[in-house]
Amino acid sequence: MRLEQIVAQLGGRLIGDGSVEILQVGALSSAGRGQISFLTNPKYRAQLKTTHASAVIVSEKNASDTEIPRIVHANPYAYYARVTALLNPPPTRAQRVHETAVVLSPLPVSVTIDAHVVVGRRVCLGENVVLYPGCVIGDDVSIGADTVIYPNVVIYPRCVIGARTIIHAGAVIGSDGFGFAKEGECWVKIPQIGRVVIGDDVEIGANTSIDRGALDDTVIGNDVKLDNQIQIAHNVRIGDHSAMAGCVGVAGSTTFGKRCTVGGAGMISGHLEIGDDVHVSGGTLVGKNLKQPGQYTAVFPLEPHIDWLQNAAHLKRLAKLAARVEELEKKLEDMSKTQ
Amino acid sequence: MRLEQIVAQLGGRLIGDGSVEILQVGALSSAGRGQISFLTNPKYRAQLKTTHASAVIVSEKNASDTEIPRIVHANPYAYYARVTALLNPPPTRAQRVHETAVVLSPLPVSVTIDAHVVVGRRVCLGENVVLYPGCVIGDDVSIGADTVIYPNVVIYPRCVIGARTIIHAGAVIGSDGFGFAKEGECWVKIPQIGRVVIGDDVEIGANTSIDRGALDDTVIGNDVKLDNQIQIAHNVRIGDHSAMAGCVGVAGSTTFGKRCTVGGAGMISGHLEIGDDVHVSGGTLVGKNLKQPGQYTAVFPLEPHIDWLQNAAHLKRLAKLAARVEELEKKLEDMSKTQ
Amino acid sequence: MRLEQIVAQLGGRLIGDGSVEILQVGALSSAGRGQISFLTNPKYRAQLKTTHASAVIVSEKNASDTEIPRIVHANPYAYYARVTALLNPPPTRAQRVHETAVVLSPLPVSVTIDAHVVVGRRVCLGENVVLYPGCVIGDDVSIGADTVIYPNVVIYPRCVIGARTIIHAGAVIGSDGFGFAKEGECWVKIPQIGRVVIGDDVEIGANTSIDRGALDDTVIGNDVKLDNQIQIAHNVRIGDHSAMAGCVGVAGSTTFGKRCTVGGAGMISGHLEIGDDVHVSGGTLVGKNLKQPGQYTAVFPLEPHIDWLQNAAHLKRLAKLAARVEELEKKLEDMSKTQ
Incomplete structure (x- = not known):
């Protein structure tokens, strides 16, 4: 793909030779001929002089820091993300239902249902949904258009998944919340009759689990990004555009506002209210409401x-x-x- | 279901109109016509006056705090759990072996073996066992009556699962314990020849893993409840009626007494003795024996x-x-x- | 097996009656007739006098602490590991491709492909590879000889797995790294185009996840041992002979030297350099480079x-x-x- 073709598709201002051939993206320090790189962190500005990349994406203020062909854009990192997607299209998948799949619902012809998938009764799949091998989709589940679900994901009955959502392998959506009443020394199970409702443009990592609500639903907003090995308990609500790194746990009925982030292995107790724009550092246990925006930390300092x-x-x-x-x-x- | 029918089945003392129709359970604050709610936390007592529920479950001391039809019972929360189960029976499943299942053992006719399940050799299943799609049951496994195993669970050979136990999707039972001998700078694997033995009335959460013992068995007692994303290492023993919340880890050979609880992301070191009635707070690392009952905590306090x-x-x-x-x-x- | 046959196969110096029959291994305190035990921890030396084991493995300095038949070896624990393997050979598996497997690549005749496995296009399997039921192997994956992959493991396209490696049930290799560019309040996904490259003699625990690299690869060295429920983020590199216990998380682009260990639930932040022979205590969050060998800790002390x-x-x-x-x-x- 020529540099000028990239600009034609994704916008930005082209400076220098637009006919240069771009095959792949690369880091400033290691990119070579045919690769396009980018600068966002001013720390790496000096690498603009030494990089062997064929082109770079820079912001206006770095536009004259290099002679090589470049795309000037307000957000070089987001632009780089889009170039990466352009140069690495997902593998085209045959639109079909594999002969070993067990499908008990009518499906749009545009979906791809791979080997050994099970689709239950009254399941509603949007256009172009892809279900990789071994996925199990329970009865009455709804999945929005263009959503991709990787192998061996399990979605329990009645859950709702939005459009353009990605769920990675081994994730479990809609398992029972952890609810028991104590009677003497024994536990009496409280049936979990809520659902999990997941918005559009969500990404859910490998082996992450999200429990269904006890009475009401567990709700994951739009554009929420959850990494691997995360545990979301029953009746949690996560606001739009929030992101949580690997190994995070959120206990029951806690509510997050919008644009929150939680660092790796952050743990959030139950029944809390976390406001908008709250950022929890990695490894931090949160045991109280956090209504003010800002960053919060609770980590023992490392020592020999x-x-x-x-x-x-x-x-x-x-x-x-x-x-x-x-x-x-x-x-x-x-x-x-x-x- | 009429309120008097519930009392006829589950006991308790009925006050008020027993002919009121009950369709579902609900929280005091949000329940409406046709819903039954409950009060245990005195904090919510005022809601008894304002709830739109058609009936409530209360203890003796709150029996006269409301005029609406009510069931009086010593343990309203446990009663509520049972009403929830009564009003939300599990879906009836065809008792059959799905044609895509691979089954190498004789089975009782009452079991349900769903699509793409694999049941190994010399497996012993009790009456009414349900295996959801994609489960893999190794050779010589034994599973007690009325146990339900959700999709894509893996049970390694020779493990024993009790009766009325529930295992959620993606859980792994009986994988090798983490045992290696050091030889120079290399690791020599120690084959793990013990089993996992799980009692009756146990619940195991989604994507939880329980390792088989090195020599002796890993043992999970009766009525133990394990949430999602938990790791139980080899030769751990957990006493009856204990419960552990999400993301807990228990290292090798640690023994828990009865009625213990561990909060979310609690981490217990190996080779420890934890007595009866020990409660470990969420996020707490336990590195020494805890023989006295009580609550133990080790959490850095949260701050901006x-x-x-x-x-x-x-x-x-x-x-x-x-x-x-x-x-x-x-x-x-x-x-x-x-x- | 007679004791002298063990010595003939595994070496060591035999003292006493070599004709004694050995059926199984056992702990000094509980072993009985027909069992062989070992001593490494001097704490248990007194048990040499009282054990009912038929034979023991001891080091030179304990060679005369007992009268029972014994094998003297420089490393009794590693020797014991090998005896355990000798007495407990893995089940022989029919070398064949199960009729329910979906295989789109040519395979060596020595492999075992079990029920409901999916093997993609251009996959390269070494001799004697075993794929247990429900595994999904993406296109262009390469797996070395004698590697065993337990049920329901997912390996994404283009990943490379070495020889003699063991991957336990539910593990996910090669899922997308957690990479997003911020644009306004929205996240733009950065396609993850690197791979996961895993060395020889590696063991990966149940439900562990290892993300593929963003641009370059995520690399797990030779003889690395990862326990269950571990999260390895994109572009992490782990040096040879390192070992990590359950529930550990390593954030993106962090590099470990050789022979490192991380205790259970240790959490390592991103973009760090950890040198050779660094040992991180369980429950410790590492937020800075650790270039000096030694043990590092950050744990709040436990209290009532x-x-x-x-x-x-x-x-x-x-x-x-x-x-x-x-x-x-x-x-x-x-x-x-x-x-």
Whole structure:
């Protein structure tokens, strides 16, 4: 693809030779002939001088930092994402229902149902839905147009998945929430009769699980991105454009506003209200409502084990240390008076 | 279903019009006509006055707090769990072996084996067992009566699953424990020849994994409830009636007593003894034996990131701070003497 | 198997009656007739006197601590691992392609492809590869000789798996890395065009996920052992002979040297360099480069909940406490001068 063809399709301002051939994307430091790279982080600006890329994507303020053919755009990283998609189209898949699939619902002709898939009764699939091998779609599920579901995903009955959503292999949507009543020393299961309702343009990572609601639904908003190994408990609600990194857990009935992020292994307790634009650092346990936007953190600082041993031991005596300091303050005050 | 029919089946004391029609359960705040709700948390007592539910389940002490038809019972939450089950029976499943299943063992006629299931050799299934699509049951596995296993669960050879147990989609039971001997810089695998033995009335969450024992078995007691994304390592033993929330990990050979709970993302080190009635808070790492009942916690307190930066920096100098306080105490003591 | 036959196959020095029959391995404390045990931990040396094992494996220095038939070897634990393998050979599997498998590539005759497996186009399998039921192997994947893949594993297109590797049930290899560019409040997906490249003699646990690289590959070295429920993000590189316990997460582009270990639920931030022989304690979050070998820890110390409440509250005022101590030091200094 020629550079000028990319600009014709994706916009931006072309500077330099538009006829240069672009085959693939690459990092500034490693890209070679036929590759297009990009600059967003000013830290790497010097690499603009040394890169062997055939073209680069830069913002207006870096437009004259290089001589090589370039595309100037307000958001080089998003532009780069689109170029990557343009140069790496998804494999074309035969639109058909594989002979080993078990399908109990009528389907649009544009869908692709791969080997050993099971589609239950009264399932509603949008146009161009792709179900990779081994997926199990429960009765009464609805899946929006252009959604792609990778192998061995399980969607329990009655769940709703939006359009243009991607669900990675091994994810489980709609399993029972963890709800039990205590009776003596025994647990009585509370049937989980809500659903999982997932919006449009969502991505859900490999082996992530999202439980169905107890009474009401578990709701994942539009453009929410969930990484791998995440656990979303029953009746959680996640606002539009939020993103959570790998190994995050969100306990039951907690509500997130819009544009929130949670770093890897962040853990959010149940029944909390997290407002819009809240950012939880990786490894942080959140145990209270967070209604103000901002970044919140709770991580023990890393140390060589031998130093940690000492500081951790003193941490267990911190309340006593504070009392000793208070005592010192009083004594010193008394001494000042008597002097 | 009429309210009096519910009482006839589940017990409790009926006050008010027993002929009212009950179609579904609901929360006090949102329930409407045809729905039954319940009160356990005194915080919500005022809602008894305003709810639009057609009936409620209350304890003796709240019996006269409302005029609407009500069921009085010692444990309204457990009663509510049973009403939910009564009003939401599981879908009836055709008792049959799907033509795409591969079954190498004789089976009772009452079982349901769905599409693409694999049942190995010498497998023993109890009456009414349900295996959803894509489950793989290894050779010599035994599964008790009325157990339900959701799609794409894998049970390795020789494991034992009790009766009335529920295993959610994507769970893996009986994978090899993580056992290696070091030889130079290389690892030598120690074959894991124990089993996983799971009791009756257990529930295991989506994408949870339980490793088989190295020599002896990994044992999950009766009425144990494990949420999603949990990792149980080899030779762990969990006592009856214990419950663990999502993302918990238990390392090898640790033993739990009865009625223990672990909050979400709690992590338990290996080779520990945890007694009866121990409760580990969410996000807490347990690194020592806990023989006394009670609740244990180890969580860094949450703060705005900017405050955390300061406090965490001082935490790395805590041992030095304690030494400085001790020094101050000595000096003050000396000054007192010399005065 | 007679003890002398074991020595003939695995080496070591035999002391005592080599004709004793050995059927299985066992722990010193519980082994009985026909079982062989071992001693490595000096803590258990006394059990050499009381064990009912028919034979033991000991090091040179414990060779005369017992009268029972014994094998003397420099590394009794590794020897024990090999004896366990010898006495517990893996089940022989029919070398064949199950009639329900969907295979779109030519295969060596020595492979075992079980029920409902899907093997894509241009897949290259080595000799003796075993694919258990329900595995889905994407197009252009390569798998080395003698590798065993347990049920319902998914390997995305173009990934490379080495020889003698074991992948446990439910693992996902090659799902998209978590890469999005922000545009306004929306996320633009960055197609992930790298691969996952896994070395020889690797073991990957149940329900573990390893993402494919964004541009370059995610690389798992030789003899790396990953436990269950682990998340490896895009472009991570893990050096040879490293091992990670259950529930570990490694964020994007972090590089590990050789012979590293990470304890259970250890979490490693992105874009870090971890050197050779670094050992991260369980539950520890690593947020900076670790170039020096050694053990590193960051774990809040466990306490009864009531004590934790106090100490944690003071931790949030630690910077203030340190300031108060500094103030005290100044005052005391001033008082000393004025005296």
